[in-house]
Every structure is written in structure tokens, then in C-alpha cells.
Amino acid sequence: MNALVGLEATPAGGVRVLVSSTDIGQGTNTILSQIAAEALGLEYDDVSMAPADTSTVPNSGPTVASRTAMIIGKIVHTAALKMRQTLTESGLLEPSAGREEFLAACQTYRQRFGELKCFSRYEAAPNIFWNDELYRGEAYPAYAWAVYIAEVTVDTNTYSVTIDDFVALQEIGKVLHPVLATGQIEGGVAQGIGFALYEKVVWNDGKMLNNQMTNYIMPTSEDLPPIRVFFEEMPYQYGPYGAKGIGELPMDGPAPAIVNAIVQATGTSFNAIPLLPEDIFRVLTAEPDRPAEDFFSALAAEGSQ
Amino acid sequence: MSETAASRCEVSFTVNGAARTVSVYPMERLLDVLRNSLGLTGAKEGCGEGECGSCSVLLNGELVNSCLVPVLQAQGAELCTIEGLTPDAGLHPVQQAFLTCGGAQCGICTPGMIMATVQLLRRHPTPTLEQVREGLGGNLCRCTGYTRIFHSVFEVAKTEAEKGGTVA
Ligand code: FES
Ligand code: FES
Numbered sequence: 001m002n003a004l005v006g007l008e009a010t011p012a013g014g015v016r017v018l019v020s021s022t023d024i025g026q027g028t029n030t031i032l033s034q035i036a037a038e039a040l041g042l043e044y045d046d047v048s049m050a051p052a053d054t055s056t057v058p059n060s061g062p063t064v065a066s067r068t069a070m071i072i073g074k075i076v077h078t079a080a081l082k083m084r085q086t087l088t089e090s091g092l093l094e095p096s097a098g099r100e101e102f103l104a105a106c107q108t109y110r111q112r113f114g115e116l117k118c119f120s121r122y123e124a125a126p127n128i129f130w131n132d133e134l135y136r137g138e139a140y141p142a143y144a145w146a147v148y149i150a151e152v153t154v155d156t157n158t159y160s161v162t163i164d165d166f167v168a169l170q171e172i173g174k175v176l177h178p179v180l181a182t183g184q185i186e187g188g189v190a191q192g193i194g195f196a197l198y199e200k201v202v203w204n205d206g207k208m209l210n211n212q213m214t215n216y217i218m219p220t221s222e223d224l225p226p227i228r229v230f231f232e233e234m235p236y237q238y239g240p241y242g243a244k245g246i247g248e249l250p251m252d253g254p255a256p257a258i259v260n261a262i263v264q265a266t267g268t269s270f271n272a273i274p275l276l277p278e279d280i281f282r283v284l285t286a287e288p289d290r291p292a293e294d295f296f297s298a299l300a301a302e303g304s305q
Numbered sequence: 306m307s308e309t310a311a312s313r314c315e316v317s318f319t320v321n322g323a324a325r326t327v328s329v330y331p332m333e334r335l336l337d338v339l340r341n342s343l344g345l346t347g348a349k350e351g352c353g354e355g356e357c358g359s360c361s362v363l364l365n366g367e368l369v370n371s372c373l374v375p376v377l378q379a380q381g382a383e384l385c386t387i388e389g390l391t392p393d394a395g396l397h398p399v400q401q402a403f404l405t406c407g408g409a410q411c412g413i414c415t416p417g418m419i420m421a422t423v424q425l426l427r428r429h430p431t432p433t434l435e436q437v438r439e440g441l442g443g444n445l446c447r448c449t450g451y452t453r454i455f456h457s458v459f460e461v462a463k464t465e466a467e468k469g470g471t472v473a
Pocket of ligand 2: 025408409410411412413414415445446447448449
């Protein structure tokens with residue numbers, strides 16, 4: 001997928017990353033700055049992020065599909081290498097030079113040539129084919145892997161489910177920022193738990209009926225189990241420092257893990273989520289010769305006889 | 306917009322230590338007055354119906370959802386918003402703990418979460434996990450799964466206890 005990334009030396013004496021990829025809380029401003037700093041031999045604080053405003057930054061593609069760390073991070077890395085190369089080729093920087101020399105060379109280059117901006121474009125990893133016109137193909141060269149384990153209690157009086165423990169193990173190539181990576185997985189798991197147990201969308205005539213926080217229930221601080229996160233690292237050679245994406249995976253696996261735990265606890269299979277107490281009640285108390293959906297109307301009919 | 310002076314009234318209160326008088330419609334939401342009339346945009350509107358806590362501020366030391374408070378109710382009150390918590394230089398210990406522990410991701414819940422934490426720690430300087438869960442139960446967070454927020458609360462409780470102080 002087409003993506004262009006830039007790096008520029010700023011008048012203030014640092015380096016700025018130019019991407020349209022937007023940090024919406026997933027911490028990509030932090031990790032992209034880390035990657036640029038590491039590749040340029042700078043301190044983290046030497047690097048800043050340009051506002052994701054397309055009058056300033058190139059089109060680095062959509063902020064979707066867990067691509068920012070792996071894809072954009074890699075292009076930031078190559079742009080950084082290009083920046084160093086530009087300075088060495090212009091004779092302003094020794095290849096082995098450190099931070100101070102690099103920052104000084106940036107300023108000399110700016111004085112001489114007006115600006116120092118280096119761009120790098122996405123290049124697919126070998127054997128990865130994507131057609132930008134048809135928007136088909138393999139958009140991403142590698143995926144993270146994970147195992148999710150849920151321990152649940154099903155209350156056979158109230159039919160409510162409590163998650164007692166939750167373990168998430170992910171293989172994401174390389175953990176670029178342990179606090180942010182863990183936080184993103186914990187948050188994803190929390191959404192997965194909501195998906196499994198609480199967040200039912202009720203439709204009427206194409207409209208969402210329960211479109212308020214009062215009737216669309218998401219987990220609060222009182223509802224979640226401890227979420228224990230573990231990492232495996234198998235560096236991916238076309239990701240920045242081996243990193244792959246994280247974002248979506250923790251929202252995909254938890255609900256199946258929770259449903260499987262409920263199936264094991266109850267000995268009954270469930271084929272829909274979320275499983276609110278009334279859904280579990282309906283399935284567990286349904287009589288075999290009576291379709292589950294009809295339970296209430298059947299009950300009402302019995303009552304009126 | 307047709308506005309008549311007669312429909313407005315003056316309300317006076319203290320915000321973050323400064324006496325303020327605003328000319329408002331009596332049923333305007335405190336949240337809107339803080340954000341629009343006073344430029345204090347730290348408190349956020351999440352739901353606008355008292356469910357999410359992102360608009361949390363302290364009114365006479367009590368945590369309130371400012372989207373549910375008609376401004377008239379704040380007459381004579383002492384208000385504290387996230388801006389009032391932040392010292393001129395550096396960060397409030399609760400803010401610092403959220404930063405250190407990764408207690409914020411998108412940040413929309415964060416001002417409210419921090420105000421709720423301040424009130425929680427005033428009540429329970431060294432809270433149990435259950436007290437933290439309950440104390441923050443009215444503040445929804447979509448991003449963090451709360452785990453790192455709990456860490457942040459315990460972190461600041463610990464550092465403040467070591468300093469022998471309390472979160473003021
Ligand atoms: S905006 Fe006030 S509680 Fe959600
Ligand atoms: S950090 Fe995004 S809602 Fe809490």
C-alpha cells in the first residue's frame with residue numbers, strides 16, 4: 001500500500017518526523033520518535049512529530065490495520081538512514097559520527113542548502129504483492145500471533161459470567177515500548193471482554209436503539225479481571241528493529257476464549273455474542289424440542305392458558 | 306441567535322482559586338460554562354448524560370459530572386478542574402504517576418480520571434484494589450482496560466506515603 005514518510009531537520013536544532021499516520025492513543029508518536037532517534041543516533045527528545053496535517057506531511061496511508069508500527073515504523077527507519085546518508089555524501093558527516101556531530105551537520109546542511117528533508121516510500125517485502133488500483137492483494141507482510149486464556153465463573157442462579165483471570169501472550173516481533181505495548185494489549189482485551197459479555201447493539205429499522213452509555217454497557221473499572229500480558233519476541237526482518245503490529249489482535253482473540261470457557265463451564269455451546277445473563281439463561285433453560293428464541297413467547301402462551 | 310440580556314444571570318464562584326463571575330443562562334451546564342465561557346477545556350464531554358465521567362470536576366471538594374450540574378448550582382461554590390490541579394511548573398503527583406505508569410492512552414478520560422483519583426486518594430490515602438475499582442467506577446475508559454490506571458493510583462499512593470504527605 002502506497003505510503004510516503006519524511007524526516008526533516010528543524011531550525012530549532014532537532015529532527016521532525018513527517019507522517020500522516022495519526023496517534024489516537026496507541027502511542028505511535030512515541031514509537032516513531034524512538035525509531036527515528038535510534039536510527040539517527042539521537043536522544044528521544046531530539047525528535048518531534050509534525051502535526052498530522054496534510055499541508056505539512058506526506059500521505060503515509062491510513063492509520064489502520066495495525067500497520068503503523070510495522071509499516072510506517074520501517075519507512076521512518078529507512079528515511080532516517082537516508083538522512084544520515086545524505087549528510088555523509090555531502091561530506092558534512094563522518095559515517096561513525098555521534099549525536100552532536102549529526103545535529104551540527106544538519107544545521108550546516110540547512111544553512112547551505114535551505115532545508116534538509118528526506119523521504120522514503122513503502123517497499124513491499126519480497127514475495128508480497130499488493131495492487132493499489134484494485135486495492136487487492138497482500139497489504140501486510142507479517143502478522144502478530146497470540147494465545148488468550150480466560151478463566152470464568154458462570155453463576156447458575158443469575159446466569160451472569162465473571163472473568164476471574166485473563167492471560168494474553170503475544171508474539172509481536174519486537175516490543176518497542178513495553179509500557180505502551182502492554183497497555184495497548186490490556187485495553188484491547190478489555191474491549192474484547194466487552195464484546196464477549198456486555199456490548200450488545202440492538203437494531204431497529206437500521207438504527208441503533210441503545211445508543212447511550214446508559215443502555216450500551218461497556219466494562220467499567222469494577223468489571224474487569226486482572227489482565228496479565230506476556231510477550232514473545234521473534235524479530236521480523238522487514239519490521240523496524242523486528243517489530244510487527246499489535247493493535248487489533250487483542251480484540252480478536254479474547255471473546256472466543258471467553259465463550260470457550262463458558263462452553264466448558266456449562267457444557268452447552270453458544271453461537272452468538274455478547275452473552276448477557278439473559279442470553280445464557282435462554283440457552284441453558286431452552287427445552288430441546290423448542291427453539292430457543294421462542295422460549296419467552298412459549299412461556300407467555302403457557303401462562304395465558 | 307437571539308439573546309436577551311434578561312434571560313441571562315450572573316453567577317459567581319471560585320475556579321481553581323480565582324474568583325469568577327460569569328453571565329450565563331441559569332440552566333447552562335457547568336461543563337459548557339467551564340469550557341466555553343472560561344476557556345477551561347480540560348474537562349471533556351464524553352456522553353453528556355452523566356455516564357462516563359470525562360467531565361469530572363470537584364465542586365466543594367466533591368467529584369461531580371459537570372455535564373449534569375446546572376451552572377446556577379455552582380453559585381458560591383469552590384470549583385477545581387484539571388487545570389487547577391496542575392502546578393505552574395511540572396506536574397501534579399497524580400498526573401506524574403499516570404505519565405510514568407502509562408495510565409493514559411487517547412487521553413479523553415484522563416482529566417476526569419485524574420480528578421476522580423484525587424478524590425479517591427483524599428478518602429483513602431492507601432486504597433485497596435477494591436476501593437480503587439469503586440472510586441473510579443464512574444469514569445469510563447475505552448483504551449487502557451484500567452490496569453495501568455490502577456498501577457498509576459497505587460504508584461502515587463506509594464510515593465505520597467513515602468513522602469509522608471497526602472494528595473491535596
Ligand atoms: S460527559 Fe459528563 S458524564 Fe459523560
Ligand atoms: S485513555 Fe482513552 S478513554 Fe481512557
